[in-house]
Amino acid sequence: MNRNIPFLDLVTPHVELEEELVHVFRKALHTAGFIGGAALQNFEKNFAEFCQTNECVGVASGTDALLLAFLAGGIHPGETVLTVANTFIATAEAITQAGAVPEFVDIEEGTYTMDAQELRRYLESCPSDPVTGKRLSRRTGNPITAVVPVHLYGQMADMDSIMEIADEFGLQVYEDACQAHGAKYFSQRENRWLTAGSIGRAAAFSFYPGKNLGACGEAGAVTTNDPEIARKVRILRDHGQPRKYFHEAIGYNGRLDSIQAGILDVKLKHLSRWTEQRRAAAKVYDKLLSEIEGIFLPLERENFLSVYHLYVIHTRERDSIQQKLTKKGIGTGIHYPVPLHLQPAYAFLGYGEGDLPVTEASAAMTLSLPMYPNISSQDQEYVAQVLSCAMEEAIVTV
Structure with missing residues (x-):
C-alpha cells in the first residue's frame, strides 16, 4: 500500500x-503588544546570541532583510553585486530593489554553492x-x-575562500x-567554528514558515557585528x-511584529534539537541511497x-522519478x-544558455526529498525503496 509522506510536515x-x-498570542491580546516591545527585543537578543553576532534586527521578511542590509551597508544605485543564479529570486530581487x-x-558541483575559483x-x-582600482563589470562598466x-539547502558556502577574495578585490x-x-x-x-550570519558585513535570514526556524507567517532578520548597520536597518524598517514622527531617511514598512517574534x-529554544534530528535523518538517507545507481547525493x-x-x-x-514518487504518495520538491540568469525578469542582463554550465546542469537534475525533524526512519526506508525501483525502471527504459 502507498504511504502518504509529505514533503514537509x-x-x-x-x-x-x-x-x-497560544500563550504568545494570548499575551499579545492581553497587553495589546503587537508592534515592538519586549517580545521583539527578546527574540533579537536571543537570535543574535544563537548566530554569535553582536546585533540582530527583526524585519518583515527575508527579502526585506536582504534589501535593508544592502541599503544600510551602502550598496549604491548602478553598482554591480555578484551572486549566484541557483537561488530564490529574492536574492537578486533585493539587489535590484x-x-x-x-x-x-x-557554482561548485556537489555543494551547489558559489564557486570561489x-x-x-x-x-x-x-x-x-584607473582611479579607484575597483574592478568594473564587463557588462555595464x-x-x-x-x-x-x-548558503544553499542548509550548507554554508566556502566562506574562507570568498572572504579572502573579497579582501583582495575590496568587496563587501x-x-x-x-x-x-x-x-x-x-x-x-x-582557527575557530563560525556560524552562518556572523561573517560578512551583514546577513539576511528568512523565517518563512517552511524554514528550519519558521514563523506562522512572514518574518525575517538581519544579523551583523556592525552597530551602525544595525542602527540604520532599525531606522529603515x-x-x-x-x-516616532522624526524621519532621518525615506524608509520602509518592514517591521517584524511582536506575535511573530x-x-x-x-521555537528558537528547540532549533538545535531539530537540527540534530535533521542531520540524523540526512545520515539515514545517505546510507539508504548510497548504492542506488544514477543519483548523486548531497x-x-x-x-x-x-x-x-x-x-x-x-x-x-x-522528472520521471518525481512522477513515480508522487504516485506512491511521496511528496517532493524541485x-x-x-x-535566475535565464528568467524573463532578468533577460535585460543579456545572459544566455551555456553561460553558467554547472548551474544549468544542476537545475535540470535537482530533486528535493521529504526532510523535516520528525520524519521516521520507516518513512525514509519507503522513500528509498520507491526511489530505487523508480531508478531501475528508468535505467531499463533508457
Whole structure:
C-alpha cells in the first residue's frame, strides 16, 4: 500500500508546541503588544546570541532583510553585486530593489554553492578603474562593490575562500543565510567554528514558515557585528524614523511584529534539537541511497555542519522519478528549475544558455526529498525503496 509522506510536515511541530505558541498570542491580546516591545527585543537578543553576532534586527521578511542590509551597508544605485543564479529570486530581487545590478557566478558541483575559483576568475577578467582600482563589470562598466554568497539547502558556502577574495578585490560581503539557521564551518582563517550570519558585513535570514526556524507567517532578520548597520536597518524598517514622527531617511514598512517574534523565540529554544534530528535523518538517507545507481547525493564539505534545510539529490531522470514518487504518495520538491540568469525578469542582463554550465546542469537534475525533524526512519526506508525501483525502471527504459 502507498504511504502518504509529505514533503514537509508543518503541522506536527506546531501541535507539539501549541500551548506555548497560544500563550504568545494570548499575551499579545492581553497587553495589546503587537508592534515592538519586549517580545521583539527578546527574540533579537536571543537570535543574535544563537548566530554569535553582536546585533540582530527583526524585519518583515527575508527579502526585506536582504534589501535593508544592502541599503544600510551602502550598496549604491548602478553598482554591480555578484551572486549566484541557483537561488530564490529574492536574492537578486533585493539587489535590484537597492538600485544595484546583479551579475552571476557559477557554482561548485556537489555543494551547489558559489564557486570561489569562478568568482576569482571572473574578477580577474574584469578591467580595473584607473582611479579607484575597483574592478568594473564587463557588462555595464560600473564598479563591482559586493558579493552575496548563498548558503544553499542548509550548507554554508566556502566562506574562507570568498572572504579572502573579497579582501583582495575590496568587496563587501553579505551572506544570504535564509536557508542556513545555525549552519557552521571550521574557519582555517580564524582557527575557530563560525556560524552562518556572523561573517560578512551583514546577513539576511528568512523565517518563512517552511524554514528550519519558521514563523506562522512572514518574518525575517538581519544579523551583523556592525552597530551602525544595525542602527540604520532599525531606522529603515520603521519608515526611516529613529523615534516616532522624526524621519532621518525615506524608509520602509518592514517591521517584524511582536506575535511573530514571540513565536520565533519559542521555537528558537528547540532549533538545535531539530537540527540534530535533521542531520540524523540526512545520515539515514545517505546510507539508504548510497548504492542506488544514477543519483548523486548531497555533499557535505569536511569541517562543515549543514542544517539540511533540504535534502537534495540530483538525477538525470528527475522528472520521471518525481512522477513515480508522487504516485506512491511521496511528496517532493524541485527548487529553482529555471536559474535566475535565464528568467524573463532578468533577460535585460543579456545572459544566455551555456553561460553558467554547472548551474544549468544542476537545475535540470535537482530533486528535493521529504526532510523535516520528525520524519521516521520507516518513512525514509519507503522513500528509498520507491526511489530505487523508480531508478531501475528508468535505467531499463533508457
